[in-house]
Amino acid sequence: MDTGTAYGLPAPTHQASLTEVGAGTPMGELLRRYWHPVGLSADATATPRQVRILGEDLILFRDGQGRPGLVYPHCAHRGASLYYGKVEATGIRCCYHGWLFDVQGHCLEQPCEPGCGEKARGKVRQPWYPVEERYGMVWAYLGPPDRKPALPRYAALEELADGETVEADDSSIGGGGPPIIPCNWLQHYENLVDPFHVVILHATFSGTQFVDQMAVMPDVEWSYTPTGVQVTSVRHLPEGKTFRRLSEAALPTLRVIPNPRLGAWGPVESIGWVLPIDDHSFRIYVAGRVSEPGALSRMRSRQNGKLWAELTEAEHRAFPGDYEAQVSQGAIAHHSEEHLATSDRGIVMLRRLLQRQLAAVAAGEDPVGVDRSSEPALVRFAAGNYLLDTESACSPQTSEMPAPGA
Numbered sequence: 001m002d003t004g005t006a007y008g009l010p011a012p013t014h015q016a017s018l019t020e021v022g023a024g025t026p027m028g029e030l031l032r033r034y035w036h037p038v039g040l041s042a043d044a045t046a047t048p049r050q051v052r053i054l055g056e057d058l059i060l061f062r063d064g065q066g067r068p069g070l071v072y073p074h075c076a077h078r079g080a081s082l083y084y085g086k087v088e089a090t091g092i093r094c095c096y097h098g099w100l101f102d103v104q105g106h107c108l109e110q111p112c113e114p115g116c117g118e119k120a121r122g123k124v125r126q127p128w129y130p131v132e133e134r135y136g137m138v139w140a141y142l143g144p145p146d147r148k149p150a151l152p153r154y155a156a157l158e159e160l161a162d163g164e165t166v167e168a169d170d171s172s173i174g175g176g177g178p179p180i181i182p183c184n185w186l187q188h189y190e191n192l193v194d195p196f197h198v199v200i201l202h203a204t205f206s207g208t209q210f211v212d213q214m215a216v217m218p219d220v221e222w223s224y225t226p227t228g229v230q231v232t233s234v235r236h237l238p239e240g241k242t243f244r245r246l247s248e249a250a251l252p253t254l255r256v257i258p259n260p261r262l263g264a265w266g267p268v269e270s271i272g273w274v275l276p277i278d279d280h281s282f283r284i285y286v287a288g289r290v291s292e293p294g295a296l297s298r299m300r301s302r303q304n305g306k307l308w309a310e311l312t313e314a315e316h317r318a319f320p321g322d323y324e325a326q327v328s329q330g331a332i333a334h335h336s337e338e339h340l341a342t343s344d345r346g347i348v349m350l351r352r353l354l355q356r357q358l359a360a361v362a363a364g365e366d367p368v369g370v371d372r373s374s375e376p377a378l379v380r381f382a383a384g385n386y387l388l389d390t391e392s393a394c395s396p397q398t399s400e401m402p403a404p405g406a
């Protein structure tokens, strides 16, 4: 009798604690212990903009003094959306009865009340979140106020060579796609520690999407760093040289991935952040060192020689990239149907690391990478593309060490 047919297949399930990001969920609370980029600096303007972050709908704006603000949409008076508000020098004014709120939600005016609300307005606060600007992006902290860390600084974005500047980009995942990717954020985050897909998806299946060297099957090792999982991929190139590539998925959602197009050898030139919009969509913000303006956004993969948006449906099918592979795993990947293999060791390690941090937060502790000191140390990663003249193997296997934290 043949077995293993799809008949009677149980409905798929996913690990909710690792994937769901709404307020009050375990992962939602873990992610709320960190700062996240919520827009490019250019997105915060005098025109209120609707943004969705970790399942919360919010309004991003910039007041007349240049201060970015991120507030709950429903006005504290009677709930009209501040999306229809007018931005003024000192804050945002609700369209319905004109209450004016500053970037920290203080009510400055209530024009229909006696004395412009002089007596009562101090009792009202529009719910708001702290924001800061750095690396061309607006960052927000959506967590408990008493747990707010310092906004980290990264050596890769602070130590610039002559002529280099830092610029930000939000156009899509590196492999191509639209700005908003319609699947769970963890699918993309796990992809960062999956170096074998580079050889199959990006270099064999759909032709060369990066460069020829990436098509060589690497020797791979995974190891824990203080805040993430590092991948070491070693490729023996035909001319007797060794290409050693270090990349990392760091908490909370960092992509520390050197350029797969191998522009210049050396340390990683950009850092990306996976922003979960909600349980079923995410987007990417990247900041990187560039020597020419616009270089970051021009770094797009091609499938069949075309950009993702130019492909016909038949070409999407015949030349799949990251978007096709990750979105087709499902709105949230079907964890109950997976068969993890030896090449998925990095994914197992990353899930274990995340589970450790969920436990830490549940126990009232800080997750890894949270630094509340006033002068936090520069965050430094080993990631980069390195070309060695000699034969070189992977470093000793360290993946059995326990996940950091807790």
Ligand code: FES
Pocket (backbone or CB within 6 Å): 075, 076, 077, 078, 079, 080, 094, 095, 096, 097, 098, 099
């Ligand atoms: S609902 Fe906003 S001022 Fe009345």
Ligand SMILES: [Fe+2]
Pocket (backbone or CB within 6 Å): 175, 191, 197, 198, 202, 322
């Ligand atoms: Fe990829």
